[in-house]
Amino acid sequence: MDNYSLLRHNTFGMDVSAKHFYEYSSVEELQGLIKSIPTDEQILHIGGGSNLLFTGNYDGTVLHSAIKGISITDETDDSILVRVGSGVVWDDFVAYCCEYNWGGVENLSLIPGEVGASAVQNIGAYGSEAKDTIVLVEAVELRSGQQRVLGNAECNYAYRQSIFKQELKGKYAITYVTYKLSKKPELKLNYGNIRSVLQGKENISISDVRQAIIDIRNAKLPDPSVQGNAGSFFMNPVVSREKFLSIQKDYPQMPFYEVEDGVKIPAGWMIEQCGWKGRALGRAGVHDKQALVLVNLGGATSDEIMALSDAVCKSVKDKFEIDIHPEVNFI
Numbered sequence: 094m095d096n097y098s099l100l101r102h103n104t105f106g107m108d109v110s111a112k113h114f115y116e117y118s119s120v121e122e123l124q125g126l127i128k129s130i131p132t133d134e135q136i137l138h139i140g141g142g143s144n145l146l147f148t149g150n151y152d153g154t155v156l157h158s159a160i161k162g163i164s165i166t167d168e169t170d171d172s173i174l175v176r177v178g179s180g181v182v183w184d185d186f187v188a189y190c191c192e193y194n195w196g197g198v199e200n201l202s203l204i205p206g207e208v209g210a211s212a213v214q215n216i217g218a219y220g221s222e223a224k225d226t227i228v229l230v231e232a233v234e235l236r237s238g239q240q241r242v243l244g245n246a247e248c249n250y251a252y253r254q255s256i257f258k259q260e261l262k263g264k265y266a267i268t269y270v271t272y273k274l275s276k277k278p279e280l281k282l283n284y285g286n287i288r289s290v291l292q293g294k295e296n297i298s299i300s301d302v303r304q305a306i307i308d309i310r311n312a313k314l315p316d317p318s319v320q321g322n323a324g325s326f327f328m329n330p331v332v333s334r335e336k337f338l339s340i341q342k343d344y345p346q347m348p349f350y351e352v353e354d355g356v357k358i359p360a361g362w363m364i365e366q367c368g369w370k371g372r373a374l375g376r377a378g379v380h381d382k383q384a385l386v387l388v389n390l391g392g393a394t395s396d397e398i399m400a401l402s403d404a405v406c407k408s409v410k411d412k413f414e415i416d417i418h419p420e421v422n423f424i
């Protein structure tokens with residue numbers, strides 16, 4: 094399709110268009126499409142558009158996977174391997190797993206987007222990350238159409254990072270992801286207020302955890318269908334122990350997480366300390382319940398969102414001498 098509106102394909106609600114747009118439902122269809130795209134044409138592969146900020150019309154071809162299907166590829170008494178089409182809505186897959194009592198992704202309930210993006214972004218929330226369950230990622234090279242299968246280790250997963258955001262950025266379409274889920278799940282209840290939301294409940298099931306996560310998210314995060322947003326706009330920075338201790342002296346109540354290479358400080362907390370929570374610049378705002386999320390207050394342009402992003406980063410730098418970086422991709 095030519096001059097195709099991308100409004101329905103980005104949760105920030107940017108009213109932009111793509112020169113060409115194609116959706117495919119199989120690997121073969123994708124390979125056929127790739128052959129027809131001129132070699133000098135730029136290609137952008139999108140998922141649910143929940144981590145993108147379009148800064149203008151896209152002068153190239155936008156591809157989107159509509160590969161569906163969830164199938165079991167292997168099973169033992171303890172675990173199950175499930176191969177899922179990249180175009181499956183992520184939360185439909187999570188709901189499916191919870192229905193069958195397969196554990197591993199329940200803490201990732203209600204994350205917007207699609208299965209393909211889970212493998213690119215290494216989506217994470219409430220103590221779980223996609224990388225904890227991903228076994229295989231099937232992909233197609235966007236210029237040659239060649240298929241490739243990557244094991245978990247080859248994907249170089251880290252916090253909100255993967256090979257698909259680094260060396261292979263923009264080079265592959267994810268077609269299928271295989272996850273390993275547990276038939277004897279261990280529930281992860283220690284993050285944030287999961288336990289308190291579940292208080293009083295006995296024999297907690299995977300579906301109870303899913304419901305608790307849904308309730309927590311709904312209370313804090315804006316619904317993109319009501320108010321344009323792309324979830325967390327910034328990543329949480331990791332700082333050295335020395336730096337952390339020096340800030341902690343002034344802010345003993347600062348939340349933090351010890352990680353391998355230092356200490357992670359929630360950017361949302363720093364943004365709130367800078368006084369940005371609930372404030373706006375033009376039609377772009379900082380969400381009033383979770384300062385890590387920037388929202389389109391209605392008709393915001395990408396320039397307004399970027400101006401707010403820059404102002405927030407500058408405030409955090411001035412107050413804490415820490416650089417924070419957008420997690421959202423600017424296109």
Ligand code: EPU
Pocket residue numbers: 217218219220285314323324325326327328329348359360361362363365370382383384385420
């Ligand atoms: N906090 C504040 N003020 C705020 C926001 C947070 O003080 O405005 C504090 C909270 O009180 C808490 C800490 O910061 O002590 C962490 O907050 P929260 O648990 O809400 O998580 P986060 O670090 O802000 C990350 C993910 C979210 C995910 C949550 C829950 C990133 C970039 N974001 O946010 O992911 O839902 O943890 O696990 O790591 C997303 O990627 O779009 C997303 C929403």
